[in-house]
Amino acid sequence: MSFELTKLPYDFNALEPHIDARTMEIHHDKHHAGYVNNLNAAIAGTDAENKSLEDILANVSKYSAAVRNNAGGHYNHDLFWKIMSPNGGGHPTGKLADAINKDLGGFDAFKEAFSKAAATRFGSGWAWLAVSNGKLEVCSSPNQDNPLMDVAECKGTPILGIDVWEHAYYLHYQNRRPDYVSAFFNVINWAEVSRRYEAAL
Numbered sequence: 131m132s133f134e135l136t137k138l139p140y141d142f143n144a145l146e147p148h149i150d151a152r153t154m155e156i157h158h159d160k161h162h163a164g165y166v167n168n169l170n171a172a173i174a175g176t177d178a179e180n181k182s183l184e185d186i187l188a189n190v191s192k193y194s195a196a197v198r199n200n201a202g203g204h205y206n207h208d209l210f211w212k213i214m215s216p217n218g219g220g221h222p223t224g225k226l227a228d229a230i231n232k233d234l235g236g237f238d239a240f241k242e243a244f245s246k247a248a249a250t251r252f253g254s255g256w257a258w259l260a261v262s263n264g265k266l267e268v269c270s271s272p273n274q275d276n277p278l279m280d281v282a283e284c285k286g287t288p289i290l291g292i293d294v295w296e297h298a299y300y301l302h303y304q305n306r307r308p309d310y311v312s313a314f315f316n317v318i319n320w321a322e323v324s325r326r327y328e329a330a331l
């Protein structure tokens with residue numbers, strides 16, 4: 131069994147002006163495709179070959195650095211494309227909104243914490259909203275690590291993530307990572323994040 135590149139659920143230009151078409155094209159067709167190809171090469175002939183992506187991540191300390199980086203890269207980008215939408219933005223509703231109020235002190239406090247986690251992650255990595263022991267947490271991780279990994283500092287099920295590698299924003303935003311993070315809030319697909327929240331509970 132080999133992993134396959136996620137089909138982008140909208141056109142490259144669908145998230146403009148918040149994320150530009152050229153960035154989306156390179157990010158999906160070159161970067162994400164590279165993680166998938168390198169993951170398949172790294173697991174070939176190993177016992178990871180017949181495991182699910184989630185199973186590999188949960189035991190990632192047993193595998194090579196190439197598996198860790200590329201399994202994380204594939205999972206993270208698959209999530210990233212799906213939790214964005216041209217019809218995104220606004221606020222979460224329902225059980226997720228209630229949990230943000232209860233666990234994180236409300237939407238504004240969540241937005242501030244998430245934006246800070248994204249802005250202050252040094253170098254390349256991701257900021258996350260994750261479900262950990264039934265509660266919401268905001269955190270960040272380096273490189274292509276994520277909260278599903280057994281090596282993660284913050285463990286849980288990620289339901290929202292932002293890629294803060296420079297390849298995710300540099301063409302349009304250059305060094306202005308906080309502007310990219312702010313724009314990201316206009317494309318968050320809260321219906322999908324809510325679905326993932328309820329599935330994670």
Ligand code: MN
Nearest residue numbers: 161293295298
């Ligand atoms: Mn990326």
